[in-house]
Amino acid sequence: MNTDPTLSRAPLSGASYFAVEYEPETGEVVMLDQRRLPAEVVYYRFSRPDEVADGIRDMVVRGAPAIGVTAAYALVQVARAESGDARSFLLAHGAASRVLDATRPTAVNLAWAIARMSRRAAEVAALAPAERYEAMRAEAETIHREDVAACREMGRLGALDVPDEATILTHCNAGALATGGYGSALGVIRAAVEAGKRVKVLADETRPYLQGARLTSWELFQDGIDVEVITDNMAAHFFQTGEINFVIVGSDRIARNGDVANKIGTYGVAVLARAHGVPFGVAAPFSTVDMATVTGAGIPIEQRSRDEVARIGASMLVADGIPCRHPAFDVTPARLVDALYTERGVVRPAKGETLDLLVGHAPGPQDR
Numbered sequence: 001m002n003t004d005p006t007l008s009r010a011p012l013s014g015a016s017y018f019a020v021e022y023e024p025e026t027g028e029v030v031m032l033d034q035r036r037l038p039a040e041v042v043y044y045r046f047s048r049p050d051e052v053a054d055g056i057r058d059m060v061v062r063g064a065p066a067i068g069v070t071a072a073y074a075l076v077q078v079a080r081a082e083s084g085d086a087r088s089f090l091l092a093h094g095a096a097s098r099v100l101d102a103t104r105p106t107a108v109n110l111a112w113a114i115a116r117m118s119r120r121a122a123e124v125a126a127l128a129p130a131e132r133y134e135a136m137r138a139e140a141e142t143i144h145r146e147d148v149a150a151c152r153e154m155g156r157l158g159a160l161d162v163p164d165e166a167t168i169l170t171h172c173n174a175g176a177l178a179t180g181g182y183g184s185a186l187g188v189i190r191a192a193v194e195a196g197k198r199v200k201v202l203a204d205e206t207r208p209y210l211q212g213a214r215l216t217s218w219e220l221f222q223d224g225i226d227v228e229v230i231t232d233n234m235a236a237h238f239f240q241t242g243e244i245n246f247v248i249v250g251s252d253r254i255a256r257n258g259d260v261a262n263k264i265g266t267y268g269v270a271v272l273a274r275a276h277g278v279p280f281g282v283a284a285p286f287s288t289v290d291m292a293t294v295t296g297a298g299i300p301i302e303q304r305s306r307d308e309v310a311r312i313g314a315s316m317l318v319a320d321g322i323p324c325r326h327p328a329f330d331v332t333p334a335r336l337v338d339a340l341y342t343e344r345g346v347v348r349p350a351k352g353e354t355l356d357l358l359v360g361h362a363p364g365p366q367d368r
Contacts, residue, residue, distance in 0.1 A: 045068075268330075289358075
């Protein structure tokens, strides 16, 4: 497999590293293998939609917004490969969409991006194949650019709430590696630093996949932001000693009432934050909001492999034959969420505000 990260154009992420990009000269989807960080920085180039789907399922790429961008680019590959008439193109597009949609059930951005690309596919199906491809590529690239812009805007809004000299706790990875670029939760941290605020970050290791230890700390270290890694079961201690005074996390799906699905362990962090009077915030693009799901009880929770709990690399932690449970996400009730930062604005569910406040706003780029 080709592992050359070189692109024929500047990354749309706007960063020196990226979770996913599209290479227009070859039609490849280029992904940083996040399973191998921080020991190795390896990019893979995928030529077919089914390969991209495997990359999503196997967590080469992860993070709800990044998954959505990745699926959009996979559907560009369909348009590039399909030279038949409108019917054959739509059949191929539909088949690939179903495979992609089944890869990660909790991340609503995946279904959102597929639906948006499918609407565009219906609009351009009758065009000549070359024109059809260019239209689909432009739509996917627009999704990517809009995600970066959304992260920067929610970062700006969230940074207003970050105290100067704050010690910030974050869980999992909601940074440039989880989005089109810049990051949602880490976007808030980056924006606070860019605004001149002095902050220190405690990154939960985030068992069992260790996204905090492997990815969040790596990202912040690249940017020269003060970061330390703590194990998940240390968070309560640092709340108790008064060291933590702000919490910011991302989300994979937000229900209409403000309940937030995020990486397993987030609910526990929210409970600790409330018990110690520390603001708990969530940063996510509005495409993560699922207005069709009334409460968090309706959010499907992905159940992942036993081996992701029982092993770390080649090291066995749990003897063979002993079951392990691995819900990949939990749901934090809206009453524990002090602020939801989106590119459309800020909602404060703990004060009784609902996401309906933002629905009436002029649609943001994420909703086109």
